Amino acid sequence: MLRFNHEPASFPFAKGLRRELSARNLHYAERLRLPICEGRADPPVVCYVPSEDGTQHGNFLPEAYSSILRNENWRKRLHKVHSTAWEALPRNGQRWRELDSCHSSDALLMNIFCFPGTLKRNGIARLLGVEMRSVPQFGFRARVPFSAGRYDRTEVDMKVGDLLVEAKLTETGFQSARAELIESYRDFAQVFDCGMLPRLENRYLSYQLIRNVLAAHANQCAFCVMLDERRPDLYETWYAVMRCIVLLELRLRCKVVTWQEMARELPRKLQRFLEEKYGIVPQDRDLKDYSLRPA
Numbered sequence: 001m002l003r004f005n006h007e008p009a010s011f012p013f014a015k016g017l018r019r020e021l022s023a024r025n026l027h028y029a030e031r032l033r034l035p036i037c038e039g040r041a042d043p044p045v046v047c048y049v050p051s052e053d054g055t056q057h058g059n060f061l062p063e064a065y066s067s068i069l070r071n072e073n074w075r076k077r078l079h080k081v082h083s084t085a086w087e088a089l090p091r092n093g094q095r096w097r098e099l100d101s102c103h104s105s106d107a108l109l110m111n112i113f114c115f116p117g118t119l120k121r122n123g124i125a126r127l128l129g130v131e132m133r134s135v136p137q138f139g140f141r142a143r144v145p146f147s148a149g150r151y152d153r154t155e156v157d158m159k160v161g162d163l164l165v166e167a168k169l170t171e172t173g174f175q176s177a178r179a180e181l182i183e184s185y186r187d188f189a190q191v192f193d194c195g196m197l198p199r200l201e202n203r204y205l206s207y208q209l210i211r212n213v214l215a216a217h218a219n220q221c222a223f224c225v226m227l228d229e230r231r232p233d234l235y236e237t238w239y240a241v242m243r244c245i246v247l248l249e250l251r252l253r254c255k256v257v258t259w260q261e262m263a264r265e266l267p268r269k270l271q272r273f274l275e276e277k278y279g280i281v282p283q284d285r286d287l288k289d290y291s292l293r294p295a
Helices: 011-032 062-070 072-079 105-113 122-128 179-183 207-219 232-242 248-252 259-263 268-278
Strands: 036-038 046-048 137-141 155-160 163-167 176-178 203-205 222-227 254-258
Touching: 011 036, 011 046, 011 232, 011 268, 062 072, 062 105, 072 105, 072 137, 105 137, 105 155, 105 163, 105 259, 105 268, 122 259, 163 207, 176 179, 179 203, 203 207, 207 222, 207 232, 207 248, 222 232, 222 259, 232 254, 248 254, 254 259, 259 268
Parallel strands: 163 222, 222 254
Antiparallel strands: 036 046, 137 155, 155 163, 176 203
């Protein structure tokens, strides 16, 4: 059994990316004169304030946001509560949501997959292994079974076709959970070499990865982790879990795709947005440092 005295060294990579995104979004918001609020953390998160009539949101491309508003299920995702707003953001009466934050991986995911035409592109369909024109579901309840007959009620970030997606951007990792909880999943011992999974005392590391691999197994789906190539720590964490999957056919259905790989296949307007706001560029192009440009 792999046991660690500390969590993997994710914090320097996560903090560095948060710092870059905060700087980029300050310049982006200033250039477009978008209403924002800066948080109290270091680095301070930039949160966008939706327009009073609710038709515009600076954290989204207008085309993506319009698509979200037209789809009832997508629109519900906008109400996801910002989990650290009470300590990181001003208490000024504004009801902060997760998707207001420039650091939000959910907002990045929806900017890409709610943008008209993304899933009509053959390159994206091939990269992800899904049918063209598939309609994504955000916050999908995969109902992973426990041994006692109950089901896990937690959500997967996105389901598109038969692909489950976990999206990461500035998060420090994939969370941990008590060993008793993880070992109570019905298929846990069948799917994983339990003794090889990374643990910290009585907790399994990378709980979200373990749970989502089990979700893919239970739902006969594929599973993809979407992350940023500036986060080698998350790559390392994923491969530490993937090598513990003992079912070969399931392991072959699991993969990692970077935002930079996807950027190569996206519409040009979306590429420009991702480059300026997130520093995400196709792997075969150089990054323009918009964060250093005058507004």
